[in-house]
Amino acid sequence: MLGNSKAGASQVQRPTAPVPAQAVRFTTPVVETPGIFILTGWLWRFLRLLVLLPVQFPVSVAVVAVSIAAYVLTGWLGLAVMWTVVDLGLLVWWRRWPDSFKARVALRALAAWRWLWVYRRHWQPVLVVSGLAESYLERQYLPQIRGVSCSAWADRVRVRLVAGTAPADFENRVAELAHGFGAPSCRVEVRGPRDVVLEFPRRDTLADPIEALPVPDEPDLSGLPVGRCEDGEPWYLRLHGTHVLTVGVTGAGKGSVLWSAIRAMTAAIHAGTVQVWAIDPKRMELSFGRALFARYADAADEAVELLEAAVAAMQERAERYAGRQRVHVPSTRDPFVVVVLDEVAFLTAYHPDRDIRRRAENAIATLTSQGRSVGFCVLAALQDPRKEVLNLRNLFPDKIALRLDEASQVDMVLGEGARDRGANAHLIDPDLPGVAFVKLEGSPVPVRVRAAFVSDDDIDAMAGEPAVAGVGD
Ligand SMILES: Nc1ncnc2c1ncn2[C@@H]1O[C@H](COP(=O)(O)OP(=O)(O)OP(=O)(O)O)[C@@H](O)[C@H]1O
Ligand SMILES: [Mg+2]
Structure with a gap:
């Protein structure tokens, strides 16, 4: 076989005339992108970032608008007084109804921060290095973050998969994902064929021993x-x-x-x-x-x-x-x-x-x-x-x-x-x-x-x- 293939190779080899060096030189014409396109691109990205922020965009806009209005109408002093009152209000809310505060404000703010600082920032490099995305160049093949939410102990990152990949691909890379996002572990919850949620604990909720649980009066043997x-x-x-x-x-x-x-x-x-x-x-x-x-x-x-x-x-x-009772x-x-x-x-x-x-x-x-x-x-x-x-x-x-x-x-x-x-x-x-x-x-x-x-x-x-x-x- 080897002999044959060598013979075949020798049959198709033909002497070729040397090509002059000048004839094979190609140059790529440099086309400069007009500044207006670059500016529009940056503006588009900035707007998309704002719209995608998990903390509702209207809330952010309202905060900025009210601050500007307070400054225009009352000056720096009025703005400072307004923010002091708002901060005191949040403080009272936090002290009085800590659970409701955490659920509504703190966790949403945390989710926005974690989305921006941890997941969005490291998403592409972590996915590429862990083998879940093809390369830096092909963004359309990158699974997309659909949203980040935070509970008291973990971040949940909802992801839309690229067509042609399976949730199992993520399940097989949990160790890499956990390391990549600096979490102690990662759990994959499959919601649909292209819809998965990655759960990253932020701290170990099981670090403290649990005391013996109360004895149930009527034990449920199935749980x-x-x-x-x-x-x-x-x-x-x-x-x-x-x-x-x-x-x-x-x-x-x-x-x-x-x-x-x-x-x-x-x-x-x-x-x-x-x-x-x-x-x-x-x-x-x-x-x-x-x-x-x-x-x-x-x-x-x-x-x-x-x-x-x-x-x-x-x-x-x-x-x-036998024959009388099955359960x-x-x-x-x-x-x-x-x-x-x-x-x-x-x-x-x-x-x-x-x-x-x-x-x-x-x-x-x-x-x-x-x-x-x-x-x-x-x-x-x-x-x-x-x-x-x-x-x-x-x-x-x-x-x-x-x-x-x-x-x-x-x-x-x-x-x-x-x-x-x-x-x-x-x-x-x-x-x-x-x-x-x-x-x-x-x-x-x-x-x-x-x-x-x-x-x-x-x-x-x-x-x-x-x-x-x-x-x-
Ligand atoms: N759930 C728990 N929470 C906190 N501490 C624990 C718990 N379970 C065990 N421990 C601690 O760890 C020690 C060893 O646990 P345990 O004797 O149950 O281990 P084991 O797996 O049965 O080991 P062995 O195979 O040697 O019997 C216990 O003496 C106790 O101090
Ligand atoms: Mg034992």
């Missing part, structure tokens, strides 16, 4: 309050109808997730409609609240027996329900059973006895694959999410990624593409235990959350009343 989301909203964790795996390195705060979930169910535990069966191989986490648990085990053989008892109770219930409703007769399993790998991977490992894995697999609809849930904690440690991780529909060791572990926990969408669980600050990334129902975008911290005193208070005896006892 238990266990902490707070980055936007200040409560973080609700579903347990009924699912299984939850909490993953994080040692000290990441797995205990606070487990205890916050148990705490939120305290009233139902005392009422007997919820039972917690707890396994604590390290004897350091769940043993504090033994009085709350219907069943408890720490030694490996007892733990496996507990798991097998849960499987038997689940199968007995499934048999009773489990928690009651004192058929309570919702949550098997809380701290450091699940101790039973499935690290225990020296092969038989224990096999039995534990079988029981967990049966519970997670069949327990959902009959009111059995497994809430497990794990340090290392690799397959060789827990190959059952895909049987847990819901997962929580606390601080992880490696970037590659993020997608193992939260599913493919989670890290690209901003779930940087491997970058969580070790000084922020309880901070995690989760996927909330109905959205593929990971959300940063922090679990509330349940202290030993809180646990003592929760365990005030004795728990109801276990199913299958």
Whole structure:
């Protein structure tokens, strides 16, 4: 082949006569743009800047017009008095109704400033360098900022994409965008095929620990309050109808997730409609609240027996329900059973006895694959999410990624593409235990959350009343 192509090349090569240097010299005629065009261009850009300002253009014009009128009618003194009165008015508004002031004035002014100074100024360079725009020369291929709004903690930049690009392009560049605009992170919300919102936090709202949350009188098992989301909203964790795996390195705060979930169910535990069966191989986490648990085990053989008892109770219930009932409703007769399993790998991977490992894995697999609809849930904690440690991780529909060791572990926990969408669980600050990334129902975008911290005193208070005896006892 190579020989042929060489031969072909030699066939088409023809000797060419040398071209005199003068014959190939081209000169570009210099055409000077008339000054009027340059001036009009600058004026147009200035007007467009004013019109696009997020703080309404009419307000800016009115402020300038009133100031000029005050100066013309009353001179400098009148202007100074007018502005002093306006400033005092704003001050009173801020002191008296801080929320309304922040919502209406401060945040709008901040949005205008951030739009001008951060996003508009750096938009093109950041997008080009991060690979989201082709080049400096082709402005028509640059995604456009449609508006910037500010909440108390984050900037939201609404962007119109260029035809032919996908929101996923932005989702895959969140790290570059966050660095480019000097934000700790970036989250992409897709509103439509060419309409995305980039959310850039200005400060970390989860920097301070969250105290144990109030115990709900009537716990909603499809959304238990266990902490707070980055936007200040409560973080609700579903347990009924699912299984939850909490993953994080040692000290990441797995205990606070487990205890916050148990705490939120305290009233139902005392009422007997919820039972917690707890396994604590390290004897350091769940043993504090033994009085709350219907069943408890720490030694490996007892733990496996507990798991097998849960499987038997689940199968007995499934048999009773067969053909009669498709949905489990928690009651004192058929309570919702949550098997809380701290450091699940101790039973499935690290225990020296092969038989224990096999039995534990079988029981967990049966519970997670069949327990959902009959009111059995497994809430497990794990340090290392690799397959060789827990190959059952895909049987847990819901997962929580606390601080992880490696970037590659993020997608193992939260599913493919989670890290690209901003779930940087491997970058969580070790000084922020309880901070995690989760996927909330109905959205593929990971959300940063922090679990509330349940202290030993809180646990003592929760365990005030004795728990109801276990199913299958
Ligand atoms: N949500 C939280 N808010 C504030 N501090 C927390 C939170 N969770 C945990 N901590 C602090 O971090 C320490 C370690 O947390 P925890 O024992 O829950 O980690 P862990 O992930 O269970 O670790 P291990 O795998 O070693 O058991 C706790 O003693 C507590 O001081
Ligand atoms: Mg722990």
